[in-house]
Amino acid sequence: MNYKRFVFYQGTVGMAASMIFPFYILLIKNVGTSYSQFGWAYGIFSLTAALSYPLIGKFTDKAGDKAFLLFYSWGMALILLAFPLAYEIWHVYLLQIIMGLLGAVQKNTEKTVLARYVTKTTAGEEIGNYHVWTSIGAATAVIATGYLVDFLTIGSIFYLASLIFAWSGFIIMKMEKNTSLYNVE
Amino acid sequence: MKRFFFIILYAILFGLSLQAFNFKLDHPIAEDISRLMPVKMKAIKAEDSEEAIKKVVLEAAKNDDHISIAGMQHSQGGQTLYPNGILLDMKQYDKILDLDVKEKRITVQSGATWAVLQEYINPYGLALKVSQSQNIFTIGGSLSVNVHGRDIRHHALIETVESFRLLNAKGQILTVSRKENSELFYSVIGGYGLFGVILDVTLQLTDDELYKIKTKSLHYDEYTSYFKRDVLQNDDVKMHLARISVAPDSYLDEMYVTDYYRANDQTQLSNYNTLKRETIIAVPKFFLGLSRYNDWGKKRFWETQETYTANIDGNLISRNNVMRSDSAFMDYSHPSKTEVLQEYFVPIDQFADYIDDLRKTLSDEKEFNLLNITIRYVEHNDESLMSYAKDDMFALVMLINQGTDNESKENTGRVIRNMINVTLDHNGSYYLPYYGYPTKTQLFEAYPRTDEFFRLKKKYDPDNRFMNLFYKEYHP
Numbered sequence: 001m002n003y004k005r006f007v008f009y010q011g012t013v014g015m016a017a018s019m020i021f022p023f024y025i026l027l028i029k030n031v032g033t034s035y036s037q038f039g040w041a042y043g044i045f046s047l048t049a050a051l052s053y054p055l056i057g058k059f060t061d062k063a064g065d066k067a068f069l070l071f072y073s074w075g076m077a078l079i080l081l082a083f084p085l086a087y088e089i090w091h092v093y094l095l096q097i098i099m100g101l102l103g104a105v106q107k108n109t110e111k112t113v114l115a116r117y118v119t120k121t122t123a124g125e126e127i128g129n130y131h132v133w134t135s136i137g138a139a140t141a142v143i144a145t146g147y148l149v150d151f152l153t154i155g156s157i158f159y160l161a162s163l164i165f166a167w168s169g170f171i172i173m174k175m176e177k178n179t180s181l182y183n184v185e
Numbered sequence: 186m187k188r189f190f191f192i193i194l195y196a197i198l199f200g201l202s203l204q205a206f207n208f209k210l211d212h213p214i215a216e217d218i219s220r221l222m223p224v225k226m227k228a229i230k231a232e233d234s235e236e237a238i239k240k241v242v243l244e245a246a247k248n249d250d251h252i253s254i255a256g257m258q259h260s261q262g263g264q265t266l267y268p269n270g271i272l273l274d275m276k277q278y279d280k281i282l283d284l285d286v287k288e289k290r291i292t293v294q295s296g297a298t299w300a301v302l303q304e305y306i307n308p309y310g311l312a313l314k315v316s317q318s319q320n321i322f323t324i325g326g327s328l329s330v331n332v333h334g335r336d337i338r339h340h341a342l343i344e345t346v347e348s349f350r351l352l353n354a355k356g357q358i359l360t361v362s363r364k365e366n367s368e369l370f371y372s373v374i375g376g377y378g379l380f381g382v383i384l385d386v387t388l389q390l391t392d393d394e395l396y397k398i399k400t401k402s403l404h405y406d407e408y409t410s411y412f413k414r415d416v417l418q419n420d421d422v423k424m425h426l427a428r429i430s431v432a433p434d435s436y437l438d439e440m441y442v443t444d445y446y447r448a449n450d451q452t453q454l455s456n457y458n459t460l461k462r463e464t465i466i467a468v469p470k471f472f473l474g475l476s477r478y479n480d481w482g483k484k485r486f487w488e489t490q491e492t493y494t495a496n497i498d499g500n501l502i503s504r505n506n507v508m509r510s511d512s513a514f515m516d517y518s519h520p521s522k523t524e525v526l527q528e529y530f531v532p533i534d535q536f537a538d539y540i541d542d543l544r545k546t547l548s549d550e551k552e553f554n555l556l557n558i559t560i561r562y563v564e565h566n567d568e569s570l571m572s573y574a575k576d577d578m579f580a581l582v583m584l585i586n587q588g589t590d591n592e593s594k595e596n597t598g599r600v601i602r603n604m605i606n607v608t609l610d611h612n613g614s615y616y617l618p619y620y621g622y623p624t625k626t627q628l629f630e631a632y633p634r635t636d637e638f639f640r641l642k643k644k645y646d647p648d649n650r651f652m653n654l655f656y657k658e659y660h661p
Contacts, residue, residue, distance in 0.1 A: 074195075081199060081201075081202035157556065161202065163199075170188065170191075173187070
């Protein structure tokens with residue numbers, strides 16, 4: 001039940017993230033006026049991620065995966081409220097630093113949860129299944145957003161994604177009350 | 186309880202963000218492409234028929250609006266802009282009306298670009314007499330700044346114009362030529378759109394020819410005598426272009442010239458007269474990019490230019506292809522920098538002394554980022570009231586990289602005013618379509634008939650229907 005919930009959660013956040021992704025690139029490109037700035041915006045993202053992985057790794061083992069998923073969901077929900085307001089390049093750089101950190105949290109925790117859950121002998125099949133559902137979520141989101149932009153502005157898509165992240169935060173909070181994520185086997 | 190707290194907090198932040206976003210949407214920041222002179226216009230109107238353009242002018246008269254006329258908007262001095270005015274975009278008024286192959290004469294609407302014209306006349310074996318080295322500009326815009334190019338036998342564009350039709354401030358259409366309304370002929374060409382809308386233009390053409398390229402390196406003090414002896418006096422040379430180094434070591438000393446000789450065997454023209462497209466620009470773009478950064482880059486840029494020039498020695502090229510140089514490699518986008526042009530005209534006999542003085546003036550300007558200088562020739566021509574060719578002149582076109590902040594603008598302005606002073610000391614003049622750095626005094630000295638020009642403007646357009654920042658800044 002709980003693992004299913006985790007997959008559902010990952011599908012939801014994957015959906016929200018895919019929703020904003022194309023517009024997020026557009027925003028970075030529009031705010032910046034040169035390709036070098038575009039490059040820097042992405043470089044900063046990856047660099048922050050690289051620097052934060054060691055810390056995230058250490059703390060997930062102590063604080064538990066759920067705390068980090070919670071941090072990710074609420075972090076994303078809040079940071080997305082700032083995106084539509086960015087109009088200068090340093091705003092984008094700052095957002096990219098935070099996004100880099102949050103992205104690293106999500107990537108790392110996704111893998112630690114899976115690592116703790118799956119049985120070694122059937123890891124391939126289980127992780128394969130996991131990816132099926134999360135990818136379906138992402139694909140649905142991207143296609144649906146393509147239609148949505150005809151009706152909504154780019155700004156409102158950021159707000160919508162923020163709401164979905166906030167909802168995903170509640171999914172995690174609910175999970176906290178019940179049992180652990182770990183496979184009982 | 187905790188969840189409740191989260192919901193409240195999130196809802197508050199959501200609301201605040203939405204409010205800020207709404208505020209941002211209501212207060213857009215307007216900026217134009219050059220980013221040196223952002224101007225908010227009242228409206229932008231693109232029209233494709235005489236009637237519609239006339240309507241724009243009459244309506245502006247009724248509402249007492251100012252009109253600025255725009256082609257490709259590559260003039261950098263605000264010639265196409267006036268705050269809260271109406272921008273009349275001519276680019277859609279671009280039909281070719283008539284071509285007389287036997288008389289070598291074409292009539293074309295002023296919003297057409299040289300590129301369109303070239304494609305039209307090339308199959309007939311005809312070519313332009315005068316245009317810029319690049320062909321991306323509109324004919325109306327080129328007339329308004331009275332361009333010149335590489336051709337050394339035909340000079341300023343005004344020479345090749347037979348007549349044009351002008352829509353004046355009252356909404357009347359006048360035919361203007363050297364015989365009819367001649368006062369307007371000499372003031373509209375080189376008149377920066379201040380007298381009315383140029384509707385269509387009749388231009389003389391010439392035959393497309395095959396040229397053989399000859400290139401040569403020399404020093405700046407040999408240039409004038411070389412040019413007189415080997416270029417001007419040799420009737421086979423039809424076009425000419427030179428470059429002078431801005432790289433350290435060879436700074437304002439080393440030059441190379443490219444001469445276009447009429448090829449002996451013209452029957453081969455058919456093998457070369459396909460109009461070339463913009464080639465792959467990665468290499469020049471890369472080296473120009475390097476040269477923006479530092480002296481090392483400038484040296485590499487000069488070296489590649491030299492190698493390239495040496496390589497094209499002996500090549501054959503059609504006249505039409507000479508007149509359609511690449512320009513895309515110069516496109517430049519940077520958050521806080523831009524590139525501006527300057528052009529100075531100096532009598533050919535003064536060239537070496539002038540370069541010495543220019544070098545002296547620029548020696549302490551470490552911040553001044555000069556990227557490139559090309560040199561062309563233009564013969565004495567006083568037809569246009571605002572003629573820059575007061576003598577037989579070399580024309581030096583400079584490409585300058587500068588910041589868009591106020592301090593950089595001031596610094597570039599100061600250096601440019603100094604360079605113009607040096608130019609004026611050598612009886613030269615400067616080209617008007619660029620950013621308004623020069624002073625009023627410098628304008629009146631470079632263009633002795635400026636008074637007369639402004640007087641005619643008042644005579645033909647007393648209500649300032651046609652208006653731009655150039656006029657606002659410089660008229661008495």
